[in-house]
Amino acid sequence: MPIALLTDFGDKSNFVGVMKGVILKINPQAKLIDITHKVRFGSIKQASFLLYKSYSYFPKRTIFVVVVDPGVGSERKVLAVETKNYYFVGPDNGVLSWAVFEDGAEKIIEVKNKKYFLKNISFTFQGRDIFAPVAAYVSRGVKIEKLGKRIKQIKKIDFPEVKIKKDTLKGEILYIDSFGNLITNIKKDVFLNFVKDKKFVATLNGKKIGKLYNFYSQAEPGSPFFIEGSFSFLEISLQLTSAKEYFKAKEEDTVIIKKL
């Protein structure tokens, strides 16, 4: 069973490496994969999105360890969740919720059993002291019921839905990828159903977005366009240029589409 790691630890320090050392000390056979460690510092929403759009590509029974945990050391719970196809380990701050609800929670455990932690638990690095060893034991076959007591709910964060009012659709920027593409919360079929055969004007931060294309090379350099991206949402892109820079965009900015 692979263990996939998603954190906001960056790559400058030894944090991720030490978590991997801890895991291999407990399970020398563990297969470790990095999703990314460059979640924006403390951004639960960004981590939720990346987990949600990644988990289903992994082998069944993969254990996802998510450490984006601004409340580390406080009273927030530590969760281990078994869903239909996967395991998830992380803080109870909503970060697991989109993936867990999509795949379907089967068991939710509030992790409390110190037998599965490192001996000394710091207040600042529970990725190393709690999350990593817990995941390692699960990968060794420890049933998640043994980790603590069963609870009924995890903290949920709301997925930002598109708003349609008469001739106006309002969406938002969910995520900005490595290339500066702007991933919206607008599904292609929602867009096509809304626009139909009408003309439309789409804007973000006062600048226009042109047509919907099928692939990058259809576009003209310098003109922003919509494209159905790999996250299965419409993305706002420019050919070989950063749409992030062009629109001076940030996550949660509003995209407005008006039918003419």
Add this chain to the structure above:
Amino acid sequence: MPIALLTDFGDKSNFVGVMKGVILKINPQAKLIDITHKVRFGSIKQASFLLYKSYSYFPKRTIFVVVVDPGVGSERKVLAVETKNYYFVGPDNGVLSWAVFEDGAEKIIEVKNKKYFLKNISFTFQGRDIFAPVAAYVSRGVKIEKLGKRIKQIKKIDFPEVKIKKDTLKGEILYIDSFGNLITNIKKDVFLNFVKDKKFVATLNGKKIGKLYNFYSQAEPGSPFFIEGSFSFLEISLQLTSAKEYFKAKEEDTVIIKKL
């Protein structure tokens, strides 16, 4: 058989992690190695160079997956190539050519068999939907003939050769490494044969480069020098400083060496 990945995906998003998930879903035993994911966005030439100067250090039968693919979603072919010692999977845009020609192509396949792709193929992320699963199946022992039809040629990009005219040698900056060292296309023996026992003046962007040294600690701080680097070309370096900054250099800049 290890699978080595080379892309321009960066490390901020989940792209590389998802490709690895896809591979492990198909071949749970796959051994995954990153060459780098920080190829300059869309730079086929830079990726060609890094592949060319990396592949031979890997175990025989390693499968190299190269996703630097500005034409993704358009009509460019997907290639799987078996060379004397290795396998290469990538787009047919020239990125594989320097490595493939050096090692010697034995079979070139235009990959078309959807049986070896993910079910849903996006127009924007074929690293996940095509290249990763194809590599995973090859690592499981699928013969590359099964992936599509045999073709005779791959797209080739020209390796930039040194130009010598009377007392002047013109080279170019092939690559700038993590430290800011400037890797030229000038081989040490070509340089020595050209210069012989004469004095020379070497310049880049109007600034002089001094002697040829054998190792960094021979140099004086602040003075740029030539050194035979690990890519087996002459590099332009400064001790513990970035030559890139000093010369305000970029790839494809011209180095001029004149005999006096």
Add this chain to the structure above:
Amino acid sequence: MPIALLTDFGDKSNFVGVMKGVILKINPQAKLIDITHKVRFGSIKQASFLLYKSYSYFPKRTIFVVVVDPGVGSERKVLAVETKNYYFVGPDNGVLSWAVFEDGAEKIIEVKNKKYFLKNISFTFQGRDIFAPVAAYVSRGVKIEKLGKRIKQIKKIDFPEVKIKKDTLKGEILYIDSFGNLITNIKKDVFLNFVKDKKFVATLNGKKIGKLYNFYSQAEPGSPFFIEGSFSFLEISLQLTSAKEYFKAKEEDTVIIKKL
């Protein structure tokens, strides 16, 4: 036996990937873990600190390969050290010393046996040509005595100790982590013993640091505080902000604590 890598190679070039290729060519079973490759370029002290605060979390018999080596190609020795629980491979510039002395050196070898190197040894990339293959052979079970001749000492660098003089304690910034937290050389018990029940004023670069907290969420936004961090030293932090920026701090800056 895992092989853990710690370098200043960054992630833009193919250096780390090529080292891994070399290792797997010699030992296809090797389990490779990255500690970090973003040690500040040429900073032996920073690498020493990261190795020192990482190694004990790894499985026994892990082989640590440290390539922070500004003297590459010069006369500095190549070391292979067997300690009570681990192996260390790196240049003899002090980078191994804090970890090796803590764990207890059992055998120190000056590595000289070219049988365990690549055939062609460059002057600039001995991570690939010497350190990686040596580590791979050790992971295959080659006794370190076979690598060269036994020596008695390795180069040591001094750990910076806290200075206490009457009512003033002077510490220094050992390390700045990915989040901009400032790790000092002050242990919590040293601090508590010094301050006792008195009030104190703590400053760094002319700005004040407030209370000692147990976890981040106790602090008020915008106010810097001390916290016992995961490196088991006091750290200077701000809630969800970079203390590095706030204090314009760099490594080796002095922290002054005065009892009132």
